[in-house]
Amino acid sequence: MQVTSSLELSDYEQSDMYNLIEKVTQDSNYKPFQLFNAIISTMSALISLSTSLFFIGTWNMYVALILLVIPLLSLTIFLRVGQIEFLIQWQRSGTERTAWYLIYLLTHDFSFKEIKLNNSSSYLIHMFSKIKKKFIYQDINIAKKKAWFNTLLGVMLNVINSITIVLIILSVKVGEIMFGNLVSLIQALSKLNDYSQTVIQNIYVIYNTSLFMTQLFNFLNKKDIANKSNETEKFSSIENVNKIVLKNVMFNYPNSEFNALNDINITIERGSLTAIVGKNGSGKTTLLKLLSGLYKPSSGEMYFNNVSTSNLNMKDYQNRVSVLFQDFVKYELTLKDNVRLSSVHSNNTDQQIKMILDSLNMSFLKPKDDYDLDLQLGNWFNDGQQLSGGQWQKIALSRTFYKNADVYILDEPNSALDPTAEKELFKYFVKLSKSKITMFISHNIKAAQRADQIIVMKEGQVIDVGKHTELLQRCPYYKELFESEKYQDVV
Ligand SMILES: Nc1ncnc2c1ncn2[C@@H]1O[C@H](COP(=O)(O)OP(=O)(O)OP(=O)(O)O)[C@@H](O)[C@H]1O
Ligand SMILES: [Mg+2]
Structure with missing residues (x-):
């Protein structure tokens, strides 16, 4: 709010600035908190994940490395999807404002009289639903992409896990490891899966939020630049204008x-x-x-x-x-x-x-x-x-x-x-x-x-x-x- 009040009239006479303000004011309440939570949660999950991985590595170094392949692949894919999702959301702000404006027109006294008399509400509602349909279509597309990758990666993960379990059982059979270790290794494998999921989800949130934070800081910098120019330049003051x-x-x-x-x-x-x-x-x-x-x-x-x-x-x-x-x-x-x-x-x-x-x-x-x-x-x-x-x-x-x-x-x-x-x-x-x-x-x-x-x-x-x-x-x-x-x- 303070930054917006420090902007110039020229900023408000350009629609791009409205888009930026809309996006930043909408999300800035919870995004920094969300980022903080995600960082803490990633750190603790990373520690647990490393412990499980280290334990598996003491049994078989190669298996431990192969177990990292799926999480790393998931991470790369989801960061890319996250980027696309962010761009879509960001580019939407102009159209979102149009949708907001249509609701505003349909629900306020100053416009209601004219809309009622000219029977133009159905036209405006149609404009609104066209925008919303486009958003739903975009959301479904992203959701489909995510579901498809999730299924593919899930199948690959199950295959690798099954092979690992077979290898552990074989190791017990040939006497490489004790039977007690079999239970601990399977538990470590299950924890490794859980923690890697947590890490991926949180890194996804961190990445998405950091894209938003970059925009937020760009916006906040506007105020800094305005203040700095006021500090550095020596302006004359004026008392009575004649x-x-x-x-x-x-x-x-x-x-x-x-x-x-x-x-x-x-x-x-x-x-x-x-x-x-x-x-x-x-x-x-x-x-x-x-x-x-x-x-x-x-x-x-x-x-x-x-x-x-x-x-x-x-x-x-x-x-x-x-x-x-x-x-x-x-x-x-x-x-x-x-x-x-x-x-x-x-x-x-x-x-x-x-x-x-x-x-x-x-x-x-x-x-x-x-x-x-x-x-x-x-x-x-x-x-x-x-x-x-x-x-x-x-x-x-x-x-x-x-x-x-x-x-x-x-x-x-x-x-x-x-x-x-x-x-x-x-x-x-x-x-x-x-x-x-x-x-x-x-x-x-x-x-x-x-x-x-x-x-x-x-x-x-x-x-x-x-x-x-x-x-x-x-x-x-x-x-x-x-x-x-x-x-x-x-x-
Ligand atoms: N914010 C703006 N951005 C771009 N062009 C603008 C903006 N405001 C006004 N103009 C343009 O500048 C010109 C002068 O507009 P201005 O509002 O100064 O006219 P005016 O003499 O006050 O007219 P009126 O008697 O209708 O109030 C117009 O051609 C208008 O389209
Ligand atoms: Mg005028």
């Missing part, structure tokens, strides 16, 4: 072939309100990820207070930024936690939480005179109160404003709000903009009109920056956005 400058910034997502942002040059200062507008996919949210310090530019420079992000301790900066994400979280927790999760280390009082709720007019949470901060939100847990889309957005906004930051960025903050709530939000935000760095992303030019500067984005580029009236005069693209909004009003 200015953000982007110079020739380009950005491309790790697995993407094209640049999500190209040649971005902007300056954003404290005390002004900035709006970012543009069509879907123009790069607004990507720019937000950079401005909030979650990503660094792929090329070009980003400065906070004239300090380049390449020399900056981004954690310090992130502590000074508060963001309402486009896909904000609806925490199935209490009202209090929903607000304070942006700033869990602050000593703010309940009164301060209530003040924020009042500023955004959350009267729907005040059926009596006061807020019940322990009210459970959502419907996953007992006595939860489910909220409307806009009400959830208001809660997320309260969380954003609850954090004491220098920079506030809101991604489509009004997407679910009614006109009254929108008006109240902007009143609050404009007031905040006098003393902070404030930005918001919107498709709504009407909302953007109030900004001190509007950044117009198109296909990953900033095509103009200015005030509403200036842009209307000189930027045809902005005018087009504005006109299309008016058209929407008419329709």
Whole structure:
């Protein structure tokens, strides 16, 4: 859990990392313990096995050596089968996640409505059973291989054991050994079989677990590497953010072939309100990820207070930024936690939480005179109160404003709000903009009109920056956005 929290956003935006996390978190609870047990058990079985083997060797060295052939052969075969089994299990994690996701879709409220109405459950169940059938087929194949080798090796073992017993009896007959030794030798032979089985099974477990542990250590190393780079590089810290400058910034997502942002040059200062507008996919949210310090530019420079992000301790900066994400979280927790999760280390009082709720007019949470901060939100847990889309957005906004930051960025903050709530939000935000760095992303030019500067984005580029009236005069693209909004009003 600690390692996952130390990962970067880029890690979470790649599906391979999900596969690794899934596998490692699933098995890491018991695997190290299993490995430890298997090592102890192998050591004790090896000692007993050597004693039996030594005893048989004192009677006949060659027979003792031949008795080792089957265990060694079994070991080689089962390690190979174990490797195949491990690879199959490991490669499954992506598909296993799909199966998990299908169950999640079929059993949660957010998706149930749509699935029920569109009658799509049978299709999803079919997808699920196809995955499970493939797994069962793979498991049966491995089980068949194991059973076949077990039978073959069992037959060979019985033949060798029978020959050995005949040889022991012959030795008694010709007087090479005493009759009493016959019983001890047969007992040693039986123990040798038992212990070699134990050793093989445990080595199989050790091998399989060690393949897993290698992956686990690779995963844990990620954290070490992240920590070490923090230790060795001397980063500047930052206290109050007053200015953000982007110079020739380009950005491309790790697995993407094209640049999500190209040649971005902007300056954003404290005390002004900035709006970012543009069509879907123009790069607004990507720019937000950079401005909030979650990503660094792929090329070009980003400065906070004239300090380049390449020399900056981004954690310090992130502590000074508060963001309402486009896909904000609806925490199935209490009202209090929903607000304070942006700033869990602050000593703010309940009164301060209530003040924020009042500023955004959350009267729907005040059926009596006061807020019940322990009210459970959502419907996953007992006595939860489910909220409307806009009400959830208001809660997320309260969380954003609850954090004491220098920079506030809101991604489509009004997407679910009614006109009254929108008006109240902007009143609050404009007031905040006098003393902070404030930005918001919107498709709504009407909302953007109030900004001190509007950044117009198109296909990953900033095509103009200015005030509403200036842009209307000189930027045809902005005018087009504005006109299309008016058209929407008419329709
Ligand atoms: N995690 C990601 N990995 C790869 N490409 C991404 C990722 N997120 C976004 N993109 C791509 O980057 C481009 C810009 O996306 P972005 O989310 O910044 O657009 P946007 O302007 O916020 O759009 P919208 O108005 O729909 O929210 C898109 O082409 C998108 O496909
Ligand atoms: Mg977006």
